Amino acid sequence: MRIFYNNSKFGSDTILLLISIGILITILGTAFFHLALQAESYNFFDVLQSRYIKRVLVFTLWQAALSTGLSLLFAIPLARFFYYHNFPGKRIILTYFGLCLVMPVIVAILGIIQVHGNSGYIVWMMRSLGIETKGYLYGLFGILLAHVFFNTPLAVRSLLSRLNDIPQEQWRSAIQLNFTPWQRFRLVELPALRSALPGLAALIFMLCFTSFAIILSLGGGPKATTLEVAIYQALHFDFDMARAVTLSGLQLAICAILSFILVRFGKQSETEISYQTGQESILKFLQNKSWMARLFGWVSLALILLLVFPPLFSVIAKALYHFEWNYLSKPALLNAGLISLGISLSAGSLSILLAVSLCLGLRHIQNRSIRSFVETIGALILVFSPFALATGLFIVLSNYASLDQIGPFLVILINALMSLPFALRILIPAFQQRFQETQPLCISMGIQGWTRFRMIDFSLLRKPIGLAMAYATTLSIGDFGIIALFGSQDFSTLPLYIYRAIGSYRLHEASFAALILILTCYLLFIILERLIGGPKGQTQ
Amino acid sequence: MSLSQTFKKSLAVAVLALAPALANANDNVLTVYTYDSFTSDWGPGPQVEKAFEAECGCDLQWVATEDAVGLLSRLRLEGSNSKADIVLGLDQNLISRAKNTELFIESATDLSKLSLPNGWSDTTFVPFDYGHFAFVYDSSKTTPPTSLKSLVEDADVSIVIQDPRTSSPGLGLLLWVKSVYGDQAGEAWEKLSKKIVTTTKGWSEAYGMFLEGEADMVLSYTTSPAYHMEAEGEFKYKSAPFSEGHYEQIEVAAKLKNAPNPALADQFLNFMVSDKFQSIIPTTNWMLPVAAAGELPAAFAKDKIHYPETSLSISSEDVAKNNSDWVDEWLEAVSQ
Numbered sequence: 013m014r015i016f017y018n019n020s021k022f023g024s025d026t027i028l029l030l031i032s033i034g035i036l037i038t039i040l041g042t043a044f045f046h047l048a049l050q051a052e053s054y055n056f057f058d059v060l061q062s063r064y065i066k067r068v069l070v071f072t073l074w075q076a077a078l079s080t081g082l083s084l085l086f087a088i089p090l091a092r093f094f095y096y097h098n099f100p101g102k103r104i105i106l107t108y109f110g111l112c113l114v115m116p117v118i119v120a121i122l123g124i125i126q127v128h129g130n131s132g133y134i135v136w137m138m139r140s141l142g143i144e145t146k147g148y149l150y151g152l153f154g155i156l157l158a159h160v161f162f163n164t165p166l167a168v169r170s171l172l173s174r175l176n177d178i179p180q181e182q183w184r185s186a187i188q189l190n191f192t193p194w195q196r197f198r199l200v201e202l203p204a205l206r207s208a209l210p211g212l213a214a215l216i217f218m219l220c221f222t223s224f225a226i227i228l229s230l231g232g233g234p235k236a237t238t239l240e241v242a243i244y245q246a247l248h249f250d251f252d253m254a255r256a257v258t259l260s261g262l263q264l265a266i267c268a269i270l271s272f273i274l275v276r277f278g279k280q281s282e283t284e285i286s287y288q289t290g291q292e293s294i295l296k297f298l299q300n301k302s303w304m305a306r307l308f309g310w311v312s313l314a315l316i317l318l319l320v321f322p323p324l325f326s327v328i329a330k331a332l333y334h335f336e337w338n339y340l341s342k343p344a345l346l347n348a349g350l351i352s353l354g355i356s357l358s359a360g361s362l363s364i365l366l367a368v369s370l371c372l373g374l375r376h377i378q379n380r381s382i383r384s385f386v387e388t389i390g391a392l393i394l395v396f397s398p399f400a401l402a403t404g405l406f407i408v409l410s411n412y413a414s415l416d417q418i419g420p421f422l423v424i425l426i427n428a429l430m431s432l433p434f435a436l437r438i439l440i441p442a443f444q445q446r447f448q449e450t451q452p453l454c455i456s457m458g459i460q461g462w463t464r465f466r467m468i469d470f471s472l473l474r475k476p477i478g479l480a481m482a483y484a485t486t487l488s489i490g491d492f493g494i495i496a497l498f499g500s501q502d503f504s505t506l507p508l509y510i511y512r513a514i515g516s517y518r519l520h521e522a523s524f525a526a527l528i529l530i531l532t533c534y535l536l537f538i539i540l541e542r543l544i545g546g547p548k549g550q551t552q
Numbered sequence: 553m554s555l556s557q558t559f560k561k562s563l564a565v566a567v568l569a570l571a572p573a574l575a576n577a578n579d580n581v582l583t584v585y586t587y588d589s590f591t592s593d594w595g596p597g598p599q600v601e602k603a604f605e606a607e608c609g610c611d612l613q614w615v616a617t618e619d620a621v622g623l624l625s626r627l628r629l630e631g632s633n634s635k636a637d638i639v640l641g642l643d644q645n646l647i648s649r650a651k652n653t654e655l656f657i658e659s660a661t662d663l664s665k666l667s668l669p670n671g672w673s674d675t676t677f678v679p680f681d682y683g684h685f686a687f688v689y690d691s692s693k694t695t696p697p698t699s700l701k702s703l704v705e706d707a708d709v710s711i712v713i714q715d716p717r718t719s720s721p722g723l724g725l726l727l728w729v730k731s732v733y734g735d736q737a738g739e740a741w742e743k744l745s746k747k748i749v750t751t752t753k754g755w756s757e758a759y760g761m762f763l764e765g766e767a768d769m770v771l772s773y774t775t776s777p778a779y780h781m782e783a784e785g786e787f788k789y790k791s792a793p794f795s796e797g798h799y800e801q802i803e804v805a806a807k808l809k810n811a812p813n814p815a816l817a818d819q820f821l822n823f824m825v826s827d828k829f830q831s832i833i834p835t836t837n838w839m840l841p842v843a844a845a846g847e848l849p850a851a852f853a854k855d856k857i858h859y860p861e862t863s864l865s866i867s868s869e870d871v872a873k874n875n876s877d878w879v880d881e882w883l884e885a886v887s888q
Contacts, residue, residue: 064883130710130749139578146710147766233751233885234715249621249717251628344593406629414635415626416615484663501591501616512588515751 029373043404051254079159087167093309109165116490123323156228267395334520359427360485367435375447408496420500431484442476478545596836609854624642640805648872677804681839684798686791728799778851797862
């Protein structure tokens with residue numbers, strides 16, 4: 013059995029890989045082991061037999077499947093539309109789509125309620141038109157709305173980058189052979205999309221399957237409960253460790269099986285978050301002439317724009333309209349902002365440190381099973397319940413220090429782990445590609461270890477590393493799960509601050525804090541991407 | 553800037569930001585665990601802290617969890633490692649469950665000054681305020697039902713309530729329905745669930761949604777309208793009197809067995825039933841004082857807010873014994 017590529021051998025890169033995998037497995041294993049130890053008695057069967065849990069499971073699967081299906085249904089025509097057409101505002105829309113991915117959940121929820129809630133703009137318009145309505149947001153509809161809000165932009169960008177990767181030669185042949193639009197779709201586009209779809213569907217499914225804040229705020233009650241919410245309830249309110257462990261295990265098993273099946277369908281997914289800008293040249297000739305496809309494209313675009321833009325506009329408009337100077341003078345807001353920055357930068361750095369260590373070692377590995385083992389661990393972190401992880405780790409650490417002391421570090425650690433899958437999605441393919449190009453040179457010149465990373469890898473890979481750091485950091489700044497568990501009066505982040513302001517019906521202040529959070533988030537993204545990634549176009 | 557420099561920089565920022573959260577190792581400190589809204593700027597927390605610190609010459613530190621039920625879980629999680637001296641904000645329904653943890657110890661507080669409508673006998677858990685659950689509505693928009701039965705059966709209103717598994721008002725409504733409907737509670741919930749816009753995790757989310765106009769009525773307290781009158785000069789919010797009576801909530805505090813600072817904890821419990829503390833409660837926690845606290849604010853007058861004639865209550869032992877069955881009954885009914 014061959015482990016390494018021909019020209020690779022066991023070296024410092026491999027040691028880094030082993031250390032980082034060791035750290036990951038130790039953390040995940042310790043957390044679950046100690047959680048399991050706490051359980052007074054095990055009745056796995058009882059938990060799984062409970063009618064309520066069965067219903068929760070069915071609902072979790074159902075809403076995740078619907079959300080995935082709807083997101084892709086919108087995303088496929090949209091991606092094609094963006095691929096074929098140039099229109100004013102295209103870049104802005106695509107940039108905004110990129111930002112949707114890192115938009116803090118709490119901000120999106122605030123915006124969605126302002127637009128779609130029972131006293132939102134749409135219900136208000138319906139009532140002024142004389143349509144009697146009790147509102148439509150809370151329940152399955154609200155959940156799907158929010159999931160499509162987050163995942164369609166992600167899917168569009170990912171599919172678009174695949175279309176952009178279609179080699180020019182294929183298009184030349186397509187023109188020469190005079191393909192009909194349907195043939196073009198089936199023979200040229202579909203193969204490109206098919207390589208991305210299974211991985212993308214698996215990612216969206218897992219994100220929706222483990223959804224938490226959206227379900228709690230828009231689900232409308234116990235009818236809409238996901239496994240993640242049930243785990244949170246078991247841990248936080250019933251203190252039922254056995255139940256939490258059983259449900260976490262169930263969640264993990266289902267997601268592992270589903271992602272395995274989905275990924276088997278297509279070839280190994282490469283990257284969901286593109287760091288390359290596609291080439292456009294000769295495609296202008298190929299503008300889709302079919303009016304049906306065009307109409308469909310415009311309608312999808314209109315729908316998705318109506319979905320994704322108004323919530324953010326509403327939050328910003330409310331924040332500016334009701335602005336009061338005394339919001340700025342509150343030390344609590346400043347404090348929350350600083351803690352948010354500290355947490356997210358630390359979590360982002362830790363995440364990138366782990367991701368880069370994994371990638372450095374992984375690129376030398378040829379053996380498919382080892383590769384997919386590492387990649388699977390990386391991806392499955394997404395479906396480890398952060399609450400179960402945090403509680404398990406807390407139980408271990410509580411023998412040494414108090415919750416106040418450990419809290420911040422657990423928040424950083426769990427956030428770093430939760431953004432790791434996203435960082436890996438960007439970095440693994442990038443590292444692999446550059447490895448093929450630079451390995452012969454490095455071997456022949458004897459460059460290795462830190463020197464190689466500093467002189468060769470970093471200068472070539474700083475763009476994806478910068479992007480991954482930007483994503484990992486901004487995903488952490490928007491976290492509103494773990495912080496709800498460990499937050500206290502002195503230890504509060506911006507999302508928690510917003511949540512509390514909403515809770516104490518200071519909604520204008522909540523909108524203002526949301527504006528600050530969005531600005532921080534986006535500025536941080538741009539700064540990190542440029543700072544680490546280097547000026548635009550330097551390496552590509 | 554190289555990668556390592558960037559990393560060092562971000563680490564430095566992180567450490568700076570975390571420093572305040574880590575610096576609190578002090579001997580003369582009383583640590584009180586409570587729910588979030590108690591410690592907020594407009595809640596009783598800041599005033600209570602100031603008044604007690606002036607009296608004890610110590611440092612009172614609040615540690616807030618999201619809600620009352622979360623308090624208990626957090627204590628169980630920390631077990632004997634907890635640095636809490638006092639837990640403040642459980643209610644009478646949670647007492648039995650709290651006692652089962654064996655983390656609490658009897659207080660030496662003089663309970664003779666208490667003037668609760670139905671009296672008080674528990675010596676571990678000391679009451680600090682009380683109130684009655686009620687549905688609050690906007691009288692300029694909504695005509696409220698006059699009984700719980702009419703709310704369940706025929707009223708055409710939308711409501712926001714709280715989850716009984718996570719919130720003490722939510723549990724209060726569960727017990728309210730139980731004490732009115734008994735064995736028929738399941739069917740009552742099935743009917744009621746059609747009127748529920750959403751079930752929130754905690755009181756504050758539900759109340760915020762109601763004020764934003766997301767529902768006609770919200771489960772809150774008979775004293776809630778007093779807040780709007782006193783703090784905002786707004787008179788349109790009222791609580792709906794129900795003919796069956798209203799379920800009672802008594803909020804309590806207790807000393808922990810492993811309290812790092814037991815003497816300060818005793819002092820705090822005594823302070824809690826004193827005039828000073830009790831007079832802060834009405835206009836900050838918007839509940840009724842449990843001991844004479846001088847003149848109540850004008851908005852608490854008998855003609856301004858509703859004082860229920862019948863006060864419903866189920867014993868803490870019965871609640872502890874049946875809690876999970878009743879919650880299951882509720883879950884079953886509302887997730888149809």
